Amino acid sequence: MMTVMLQKADLFQGDLILVSAAHPLLYPATELTPAAEQFSEVLLHVRAQHALSGLLGVLNCGSAIVPVSAYRSHAEQIQLYRDCLLERGPLYTGQFVALPGCSEHQTGLAIDLGENGPKLDYIAPSFPDIGPCRNFRQLAPQFGFIRRYEASKEALTGIADEPWHFRYVGCPHSEIMEQEGMCLEEYLQWLRNFSQDRPLCRNGTQIFFVPYRPGWSLQLPEDAEYTVSGNNIDGCIVTLWEAVP
Template identity: 40%
Template sequence: MKVLTCSELETSRRDLMLVNRSHPLPDSTVPELAAPDPAYPEILMERRASLLLSACIRAAGGEGQIIPVSGWRSHAEQQAIWDDTMKKEGPSFTRSYVAYPGCSEHETGLAIDLALAAPEIDFIRPNFPYDGVCGSFRRLAPRYGFVERYRADKQAVTGIAAEPWHFRYVGVPHALLMEHYGVCLEEYLDLLCRQELTCTLENGRKVYVSRTDDHTAGQNTSDGCVRQAFCDNAGGFILTRWEGIV
């Protein structure tokens, strides 16, 4: 039995880390980064998320039509965007569409703002419609571990206005479960506090997901299953167990 402490998990993968005004980033660790689109080498994401975003865009037939607008941001860059938007647009607009520095998913490397290709693109509110190739991307996104993070009907929960362009990598099966239950990340963590969730993947493998508030999480492969644990940055761990992996 290998026991992982929260501090150990915080320095590993952060797929399910909750980041918002109530749950700021615990540190300024910079993930391993890569560009999802070689045409925009300056726009980066966490490497695994970057590879899967590229694969999803290809599967949707969106190469050259779906373009990245903003990915990983340093704390200084997020602060500059906050200050500039506050100066130009005022407090109400800024608080609705720009996360407070230190509380932005962009600082994790797991978030990406996307746009439908156009001669001019609004950096803060890029156009990413629900039809056409963008609609195809949305339908495929959960299969690649992505969710539309800030939906209009979840504003009271997330504290952020609808952002149809902002996608967050949470991984599979979590994106599939969030889509199935119609929940945002905050609600997903709450749901896992109440019950274990089960998901059957396309290959037939079953996955079990639960949450615990224990200070340690076990990772035991003696039963032939594979377990994975992430700190959720909300005082708990998300435990995922896959069956049928050889």
């Protein structure tokens, strides 16, 4: 076995962090890179970018789908929030624009995509349930992305239906959430049922929750392939790939 020491900071970082009005982002995004060629101003975390380019490569839909907005700095989110309040009013803003510090866009793990056309709305781009957009949505979980805000989950997420907004959480989490019909809030809550002794076993991985305590650490098999992500609330999720014999 090997010991993996964790820091308190690990609680607030990783692909599975929940960022919402109740759970603001603590650390600024890192490892940002252009989302796609010819969109050098639209930045994503490097893992999300790799997944996106893999997905778009398989779709092979040319420029039918374009990145509209991905990473936003805190200052940019403030500006966007103010502009939206002035131009579209408080009701619309409350439904579609997260408070500064509480936007997934500040993590670098979220991207708004739009159907390419002459009039792309920056806040609510068109992403219809037909053609390449539909195909993108269907393939997204295989590449680590989830459709983050759906009408049926509005009471849980606090955000209205946003068919254009995708969040990178990584595989196999995206696939399990799709299979179980869970949004991120529900999934993180459900994972609390699984400990290292009784993990969730899916897609060749063991997944379990570790509650935060000062000086926390993990005991994992020697040379284990694993990832650790905080939930941005009170613990971390460990994903352990089963060794291939």
